[in-house]
Amino acid sequence: MSKVEASLKPQILLVDDDESLLRLMAIRLEGEGYSVQSAEGGKDALRLMNTQNFDVVLSDLRMPGLDGLSLFEEIMSLGKDLPVILMTAHGTIQDAVEATQRGVFGFLTKPIDHTELRDLLAKAVSQSQGSQTGDWREQIITRSMQMEQLLDQAHRVAQRDVSVLVSGASGTGKELLANAIHKASKRASKPFVAINCGALPENLLESELFGHAKGAFTGAVNEHQGLFREADGGTLFLDEIGDMPTPLQVKLLRALQEQVIRPVGSSKQIPVDVRIISATHKNLTTEMSEGNFREDLYYRLNVVNLTLPTLRERSEDIPLLARYLLKKSAERHEVRVSRFSDDAMQLLTTELWPGNVRQLVNVVEQCVALTQTSVIAVHLVEQALSTSEQKWPTLTEARDAFEQSYLLKLLKMTDGNVTRAAEIAGRNRTDLHKLMKKHDLHSTDFKHE
Template identity: 90%
Template sequence: MSQTNISDPNVLLVDDDESLLRLMAIRLKGEGYNVQSASGGKEALKLINTQNFDVVLSDLRMPGLDGLSLFEEIMGLRKDVPVILMTAHGTIQDAVEATQRGVFGFLTKPIDHDELRSLMKKAVSQSQGAQNGKWCEKIITRSMQMEQLLDQAYRVAKRDVSVLISGASGTGKELLASAIHKASKRADKAFVAINCGALPENLLESELFGHAKGSFTGAVNEHQGLFREADGGTLFLDEIGDMPIPLQVKLLRALQEQTIRPVGSSKQIPIDVRIISATHKNLSKEMEEGNFREDLYYRLNVVNITLPTLRERSEDIPLLARHLLKESAERHQVKVSRFSDDAMQLLTTCLWPGNVRQLVNVVEQCVALTHTPVIASHLVEQALSASEQKWPTLTEARDAFEQKYLLKLLKMTDGNVTRAAELAGRNRTDMHKLMKKHDLHSVDFKRD
């Protein structure tokens, strides 16, 4: 599990007394806190909606939005942020009511410096402890780059915005998406994932939006679809760059209107879903080539998180290898304790083009093949060689078939795109796009 250390905690100080606001800010800055000040509850809410704070320290009695009302608003946005209330009119009843509602602490003015220091320390410990909690326990790392990325992911998780995760295949995009869901206020609802490149267009549309009974051949029952399955929770759209343009249009409309219309139905159904999407493609290039809608890109890419390759976080390789070895040995009930020094050296110097997914595959093969408690280097070499000839993903297999199909079609029609499109049951525009995708040119197939 990652251990994230966050220095100089961010504190929001709220009080309608300007002189006390200045004095408290000086005190807290002297203790090493980053302090933002607000002169009232409404101003504080604006800051909370746009920035991340580890602790909120607020006056209880303020005109307009008072401290308790501010606390209730904060809980609706960020349940993990400790709120400490201050008052010059402190009573036992005030303190009891505040703590019963979930306020972290209660201070009476004039503020005792030692009491403030102690309470702030406990509040920060709780706030940062939430970041080091179980939300990212499946992400194994000691890389500073990954630590910073996880800190960003945790803070983004608290904002109910769309996230686009970029990164090469095998870097763990779905794992990060699931962790963001666990750290969000939607954690008690469903996390639903789908690979947009693994299904043909008509099936993908039905899977996402559902279909009405009898809407097409084989639709013997109503199907609610993944949007409705994820209602209140998170929908993870993996390989979003492979989504066909017609479906991109329907997805954009669903996100804009927060409603969906199942296939074969005229009924609009309201949805409350957070979208996290992922891609290994360069979507900027895809937009330039007309393969991805610009308006959808900006709707999905409110926050972008880019995962590093395994090679870029090479300090994690031994840590990951040992963790995966332990898991695999327990799963297969094999007494394997470690890699030999030569084997570990081989693992750490490999380029890992398949990233963490390839490392998982190599460790699994080593555990399956070893006859001793220590995995030798020749087993790692054998597993690495086998992993380079890996079984293709469904998307890779489909692309390979598509290319062969187009080659045969263009040869049959002597490069006549109109005729080829007719045989394929596609229009000329689609055919030209497919040919461009596979770098095929009709002139190369025309007979002399």
Template identity: 90%
Template sequence: MSQAEIVQPSILLVDDDESLLRLMTIRLRGEGYAVQSAESGKDALRLLNTQNVDVVLSDLRMPGLDGLSLFEEIMAIGKDIPVILMTAHGTIQDAVEATQRGVFGFLTKPIDHDELRGLLKKAVSQTQTLQKGEWCEQIITRSLHMEQLLDQAYRVAQRDVSVLISGASGTGKELLASAIHKASKRAQKPFVAINCGALPENLLESELFGHAKGSFTGAVNEHQGLFKEADGGTLFLDEIGDMPISLQVKLLRALQEQMIRPVGSSKQIPINVRVISATHRNLTTEMSEGNFREDLYYRLNVVNITLPSLRERAEDIPLLARYLLKKSAEKHEVKVSRFSDDAMQLLTTCLWPGNVRQLVNVVEQCVALTQTSVIASHLVEQALSASEQKWPTLTEARDAFEQQYLLKLLKMTDGNVTRAAELAGRNRTDMHKLMKKHELHSGDFKRE
């Protein structure tokens, strides 16, 4: 990711007192800050919708949108910027309420400039640390939305709280999780990832918590599990929405107690792991349908980051396409330098239902097929057509197999759910949930 080098820290100063606004602007510029000013909360929000700043310094008492309301609006639009509030009528209660809501600092007028200087230095340091570093260099973007999201991700990384990353398949959830890990205090420890939808329940439990030697057929050695492997670092649970309910209970217990018990073992093992999870599912819907535990949801979703689809950040498509082309050409040792104008036009107007993952696939195919240094539009058309009939992911293949299995089972048993559950080695409740997931109804299989 390329970001312009920051020469001066930028401050947005908000106050309805025009003379104070002018005086503080002069003073702060004299101390090396780039200052923008707004005379109301609404004006400040308009500025923030189009520009990034390092700190917001606002009066608390203002007509219309006051300082606290402005802070909440800033958080609501995804701008996780340090906000410092000033007031001529400050009380301890005001300061406590402000800091409880997440306000960075609170100052009483007349302003103590040493105190202000210290607060601003600390706030700017929080914003700018690692902005020019390598923590998110693999996330290629020029989108304002993505830049704001990365600002939020960096600040979240410092807090060592659980993060739930939402977004459609192929939007780069694991890439963001890895970036958060690199920006955190756990960066020198392992980052371990697992797809919760790719393994059956018994294997997933063993992979997460480990198992004792001889705990089941094939367990010829002790296995420490991914929680222990990630100890001190970050465990990324991809497709957490696909985790079976019974295993969700064990995961919740492990997170609450910071202890795990390997399969077939009686001993508890302490763990020190930050959990980042991700899903393409709507977990609110999954909870209402009884497929996801509410208590686990709130344990995992301390902070939620939602990644936009590729078509929602269309300005990034040319940037990403050129980056991926260069990377793929180097990998395959092919002398290809660019897309033709028509080819790039095709890429930028595609809807990209498979998001960044689909774009990666299309660029790889173009590089593999081209015989010239410029990729022509017909190669992009060919690759786009092929990507629409893409090879399924493991989760998609598993769901397709599960549906076909249930269809055959219900046909064999004439829609008798009890008999079908027995043959599948499941109980009736599980069988009904599976049927609901695949929109199958027992009555459709009963013979006349």
């Protein structure tokens, strides 16, 4: 086997309580082209892993304090999907069997056969770097350990054809993560199709998802195949799944269980092969308890749950993201802007970012649009931050605001008479009560004495 190319520099964490052996192995592995960090025990190893990323852990089995197997268990409990190779001078078949049953990548007996070690390391690095390199995650800019752990999980999930629910606050990048999972999966060559379930009324959403037959309703002059068929063989991303109307939840559940769809106005059953990734900023457990979300659909969608941190929770990424977004924005607008001033960057890193990455994108875009110099000054950041809260609402936010305003006027007109209000709105009393509950409106507040 040839030496590992220096440009790759796989990161090896070498753990052993024998200081002389540690030095000898580090020299040998660095000679092979690896970058090696050494730790003289399990606790030192865990401390290093809190601040750095590694491709492989190569550890002695028998060590005082935290031994090799205990170190492996600690690494797994941290959510790190790292290949761990254990070495021992007291190797037995029983030790090797126990280690591999627990998920240890490999087991070596001292004195170490260097050819065996080299081959095992090459396999371990190949497995590890499969989840850390390539273009599947190129749009996700991070140095956060929390995000790296999440991306490790995302890559593992991508290899299993299961449904994924991505949770997180608005603006954290749920669609970006869903797209990355698709790119890392076996479905990468097929379409990735996304839809916001809260952006369309029920009848249009059903038609968009499942398609419709020609003449199914007024205006249906042609057959429409729908997003399930458009995403066939690939991934369908259902954003804001918590806003999906209950009747449609039943139809979605049936489509997932039977892997067939029926277009609106058609009696045909059409088979589909689609992986579902859904996302929500809502607490679906609360939605289920209030009867707004079906429990059976929840468990069908939530086979694996990935939760994105807020930007504030990954604050070490703020300078990295700001520079990346600045570079992209400057290229797009063809302006010569090179960096933020020191005090401008300081302000960015101390901001709370309630709008998360989406808000940061807006702030950087505004700064690039307004700057007249190559360095963005702090007053431009201050100005952008003060206006970023007054952003144009999303379609869901605008719809919710209209609903609330409409209901307020309706209940005032009818003095809180829900039956009359429902007749004017063209809805039944149950639907109107649900909308009133959603906007925390009570009919008694509108009744005259």
